[in-house]
Amino acid sequence: MIQLNPFAISGLLIIITYLPLFLLILFKGKTRAARLFALHIFAIFWWGVGSFWIGINKNELIALSLMKFAYIGVIFIPVFFYDFVLEIINNNSKLIRSIFYAQAIYFLFATLTNKIFLYPKWIFHSFYYTSPSIIFFFSFIIWLIIVSLAHIQLIQFYRNIYPKKREQILLLCIGTIIGFVGGTLNFFPQFTEIIYPYGNFLIPFHSVILMFTILKYQLLDISVVIKKSIAYSILIAIVSISYLLIVVLAERFFQGIIGYSSILVTTFTAFLLGVIFFPLRNKIQYFIDRLFFQGSTIEIAQQNELLRQELIRSEKLKSIATLASGIAHEIKNPLTALKTFAEYLPRKKDDDAFINKFSRIVKSEVDRIDHLVHQLLDFAKPAPLQPRPVNIHELFDDILDFLNNEFVKRKINIQKNYDSNTALSIHADPVQLKQAFLNIFLNAIDALAADGKITITTTLKEIWVEIMIQDTGCGISKEDLTHIFDPFFTKKDHGTGLGLSVTHGIIKQHQGQIHVESVVGKGTKFTIKLPP
């Protein structure tokens, strides 16, 4: 029967952890750097096989051969790593590469011709290691030099790269330093029996860190899609197996102490573990979510909602820019009047007719500026839905005033076919409705060529106030028409694709309906029905 000492167990752990890592990089890595790294990982795996074999071997006759076999891996571990580092830092020096490969081939030859390991020796009452020659000492020194040089260059590279690559290189560096420190400790038993090669246990940490860096940060440009369900299943399987093991071990432990197996102790252990199992499972799921999936499903939904609100705000800011330019123009008229009347006041302060006109005009023009500024402020400030009676015609006049600048600039004619009931009113939030209609107008303006026309028709139907906004623009294809209210659907170069989706949301929020018809080359008609 095979007896597993710590050295053999560490070798086995290296085999278990490096084989999947090697296969992953081999099959998923496409670059030369990835291929070199795969060779480096394979060399470590080779050492893992060798060290496991050395650990379990009790036959003195094959001990020397086993060490020679294992050392082949050791020789190439730093060489492939250094070549990989040169590759990622874009150093094309063939000379450096040739020197390092040449020394590796020399030490390989020396190993195979028995110039490095002289004879086997039984160490720590546990397994056969070997007694080395002076060439082994040089080989060790060169091994350390290559490892150190590779890390120095890697750290220099780390300082000059962008953040995402930085995380990859930092983790890679931490992993390799741990691995090489562990590997270095394996050399010492060749010289002295003071230190047991426990360092071999550090090596698998290197592979775990690398695996994590690949999965999380796409090291070597390897991207692996981890399915949430698979990640959960694996972890829950591990927890479940640990759970069973703890129950079995607890049973054995108590059997050892009290001499017989107690169903009570087993049941109690099982119960205790059962109580902590679910919270533990939740914690593990939370940990996995945070590590690989940027948060739990609820957190991702919350982040998406915040993102959506942010986009709606940015869409609103875009409309505010249009409105502000409209307001800047609208304010010019009252400003002109105020300026002229103020200029003539000192000259005509005793003219009663002038003073009467002054009071009337100045007041009405100041009120107008105040109204315009309030309109923009109302529109800009975020507020919950505040429905109140709104005169739909006044609402449209306000929007059209805002947009007048655009209409004049693009020579767009506006035709208002308002319902004969001038006080046509609905119960709605005026600010939200302005946003909804504004988005339709902005789309119409974009669709219209010069001398285009927008017609606004309002009609009081039995249960609806029906509003039609019709343009003579380029129209929308049937295919696009089905997506017109989808968020992020846009055909404009600088559009967010949220305008009409926001409009749709607002109309629905008001228990209304919105419908669109369009003919390419002829124009588009939006029909909105709102409850009065």
Next chain:
Amino acid sequence: MSKKILICDDEEGIRESLKLILGDYYNLIITTDGMQCLDCLKNAEDIGLILLDIKMPKINGLDILKQIKKLCPSLPVIIVTGYKSVETATEAVKLGASGYIVKPFKSEEILATTQSIIK
């Protein structure tokens, strides 16, 4: 006082401002939209200058300008507007406008422009 100035603007504040500036020097005819303006032009005599706004209900100022130029090709028309865009100004000049004054204007600017036309 010889020739009259025809003012066409839908904004009371602007009409009153122009009256304040020009009233002491010229006979003024005040209209509030394009149709009125064209009617006055057909009926009144001795009109030496028109001050015309662009943004007005029913008919846009530039369309009125086209019709004025059809009726009286040599009659000077000054556009008084808040639109400071090169495109609108170019369009107005192409249609035959003699000048372009941007709101908010200065009284001296209005007086100097009108005086240069009606001497």
